[in-house]
Amino acid sequence: MRRFLRNPGARVGLILLGLVFAACLLTWPYTARHYDDQQLSRHHTAPDLARVADWFGTDELGRSLLVRTLYGGCTSILLGILAAAISVVIGASWGAISGFVGGKTDAVMMRIVDVLNSLPYILLVMLFTLAFRDRLAVIIGAEWAAFVVLVLAIGSVSWLSMARVIRGQVLSIRELPFVEAARAMGLPAHRILLRHIAPQLVGPIAVYATLAVPNAILQESFLSFLGIGIQDPQATWGSLAADSIAAINTVQFDWWLVVFPCGALAVTLLCLNFVGDGLRDAFDPKSN
Amino acid sequence: MIRFVLRRLIQLPLILLLVYAATVALLMAKPGDPIQVTDKTTDQAIQARLQRYGFDTPWYQRYFWTYPRQLLENGDLPSMAYSDWTVGEIISQSFPVSLQLGLFALVVALLGGTTIGVLAAAFRGRAVDHLCLALALIGVSLPAFIIAEVVLILFGVVWPILPVGGWGSPQALILPGTTLALPFMAYIARLTRASMLEVLGADYIRTARAKGATPFAVIFEHAFQNAFLPVLGFLGPAAAGVLTGSFVVEKVFAIPGLGTHFVQAVLNGDQTLCLGVVLLYSFLLVVFNLLVDVAYAAVDPRIRVVES
Numbered sequence: 001m002r003r004f005l006r007n008p009g010a011r012v013g014l015i016l017l018g019l020v021f022a023a024c025l026l027t028w029p030y031t032a033r034h035y036d037d038q039q040l041s042r043h044h045t046a047p048d049l050a051r052v053a054d055w056f057g058t059d060e061l062g063r064s065l066l067v068r069t070l071y072g073g074c075t076s077i078l079l080g081i082l083a084a085a086i087s088v089v090i091g092a093s094w095g096a097i098s099g100f101v102g103g104k105t106d107a108v109m110m111r112i113v114d115v116l117n118s119l120p121y122i123l124l125v126m127l128f129t130l131a132f133r134d135r136l137a138v139i140i141g142a143e144w145a146a147f148v149v150l151v152l153a154i155g156s157v158s159w160l161s162m163a164r165v166i167r168g169q170v171l172s173i174r175e176l177p178f179v180e181a182a183r184a185m186g187l188p189a190h191r192i193l194l195r196h197i198a199p200q201l202v203g204p205i206a207v208y209a210t211l212a213v214p215n216a217i218l219q220e221s222f223l224s225f226l227g228i229g230i231q232d233p234q235a236t237w238g239s240l241a242a243d244s245i246a247a248i249n250t251v252q253f254d255w256w257l258v259v260f261p262c263g264a265l266a267v268t269l270l271c272l273n274f275v276g277d278g279l280r281d282a283f284d285p286k287s288n
Numbered sequence: 289m290i291r292f293v294l295r296r297l298i299q300l301p302l303i304l305l306l307v308y309a310a311t312v313a314l315l316m317a318k319p320g321d322p323i324q325v326t327d328k329t330t331d332q333a334i335q336a337r338l339q340r341y342g343f344d345t346p347w348y349q350r351y352f353w354t355y356p357r358q359l360l361e362n363g364d365l366p367s368m369a370y371s372d373w374t375v376g377e378i379i380s381q382s383f384p385v386s387l388q389l390g391l392f393a394l395v396v397a398l399l400g401g402t403t404i405g406v407l408a409a410a411f412r413g414r415a416v417d418h419l420c421l422a423l424a425l426i427g428v429s430l431p432a433f434i435i436a437e438v439v440l441i442l443f444g445v446v447w448p449i450l451p452v453g454g455w456g457s458p459q460a461l462i463l464p465g466t467t468l469a470l471p472f473m474a475y476i477a478r479l480t481r482a483s484m485l486e487v488l489g490a491d492y493i494r495t496a497r498a499k500g501a502t503p504f505a506v507i508f509e510h511a512f513q514n515a516f517l518p519v520l521g522f523l524g525p526a527a528a529g530v531l532t533g534s535f536v537v538e539k540v541f542a543i544p545g546l547g548t549h550f551v552q553a554v555l556n557g558d559q560t561l562c563l564g565v566v567l568l569y570s571f572l573l574v575v576f577n578l579l580v581d582v583a584y585a586a587v588d589p590r591i592r593v594v595e596s
Binding site: 115117118119120121122123124126127128130131132134135214218221222225226227228238241242244245248249253255258262265266269270272273274277 | 299303311315317318319320425428430431432433434437441444445524528531532535536540550554565566570574577
């Protein structure tokens with residue numbers, strides 16, 4: 001932890017990240033109710049420091065961009081964390097079991113990972129999202145359906161690299177004497193995995209989980225940008241960025257519609273990557 | 289080596305079949321009417337559409353008998369959303385565009401990334417290194433569409449020296465291709481730098497320096513070939529990434545490529561076009577990965593020994 005904090009980039013990243021998270025989460029009770037407040041007479045107004053709601057300007061329906069950016073932040077961040085959690089759980093279990101059992105099972109499991117890696121996975125993910133979003137919407141409502149389906153879809157994309165990394169770690173831990181001792185004592189396999197090997201994996205898992213969150217947010221913004229993710233009037237940073245493309249023209253360039261959502265997204269992703277890199281360097285015994 | 293290639297080639301149709309089955313399952317899971325009947329459609333038109341797209345037969349017959357048979361007989365399937373076009377025609381018009389874009393992006397990413405990585409490793413710890421690392425981090429973190437929008441603003445509104453949209457002239461390729469390449473260029477730069485630093489610490493490099501080789505010779509004649517291996521291994525996932533990234537770039541820069549058609553097909557429920565594009569992309573990716581693996585084994589003799 002101390003080595004992590006010595007890294008200046010990681011320190012700055014953590015602080016900025018904390019600020020962004022706090023801003024989005026603390027304002028959520030308000031933004032969740034007002035993200036769709038339209039004031040058609042005040043559409044396309046530039047940022048104005050006089051009113052708080054106008055700090056980021058308004059969009060084409062007169063909705064406050066500040067409120068929508070904060071609300072979109074909540075959605076994006078929550079989506080990212082949940083999807084990363086899913087991919088960590090699936091990937092770590094797959095990799096750990098594959099690495100520990102070894103032999104033919106390992107070969108088969110890793111072959112599956114290789115095949116899935118070489119597929120245009122994202123195409124199937126898009127189809128998956130559209131297939132189940134409307135079905136789920138009948139049960140739990142349109143907004144939550146889109147959210148849940150996106151979390152599942154994105155989580156199922158990113159578990160592959162985590163599986164490979166964890167398998168590598170387990171393969172090297174498996175040869176250590178204490179595992180041999182546990183096996184000699186007659187402990188069943190699942191106990192060895194859970195109580196003895198898993199604690200050693202916390203380091204790599206933490207690093208890759210932190211790097212999986214910006215990846216998930218990236219995937220989500222990609223899907224929302226293409227129109228397959230979260231729909232209007234819900235907002236995520238990706239969908240806000242997609243809507244802002246229409247604002248880029250030489251006649252009346254509403255710069256605030258582009259700058260603020262993209263800026264928030266960029267800052268968050270950069271900070272998450274800084275923090276993840278810092279964690280990785282802190283855990284790496286080879287770096288000084 | 290031959291056995292390795294043959295084994296992978298035999299797996300290719302199996303993988304394609306798997307992908308086909310998965311796509312069929314997902315397409316069928318989507319609720320909604322694929323024939324798109326309105327109350328103005330006559331019974332004759334409905335019958336004609338059902339017959340044309342094979343929807344008068346049960347699903348297992350349609351996807352695993354009718355469509356393959358149509359493919360073998362006509363070499364083509366009718367598109368469900370654009371009734372005048374067949375899937376083959378749409379693909380043959382838009383795929384070359386996407387292919388050019390993708391190949392350009394890969395080449396730019398490879399060349400630019402390795403150059404930046406080698407520079408950063410050669411001048412380790414100095415200003416050049418920090419600059420390259422910062423650029424690489426930004427390129428890796430930012431989503432493609434943010435970079436695309438920034439490029440759009442920069443070259444569309446502020447400083448219009450290159451075309452930001454459309455297709456046709458070679459200049460139109462530059463901006464979208466570079467934008468598509470940037471995230472991969474950044475990742476390759478980081479990979480090359482890390483790999484070069486590892487190789488530069490090896491004993492044989494020390495020997496070369498002790499023998500009086502110039503720094504240039506050390507880097508390019510001795511170190512780079514070995515440092516390049518991880519980058520070669522990354523080309524497979526990079527190709528897949530370029531493919532998905534092209535969806536965004538094609539949308540932002542208004543390029544008539546296959547990505548746009550696929551996204552529209554997914555949103556429109558055009559099942560035959562979806563199937564065609566997914567099969568094409570899967571085939572391409574598997575073949576590309578095979579080529580990369582063969583190249584890897586050809587370049588690194590250690591892999592060949594392990595395989596046999």
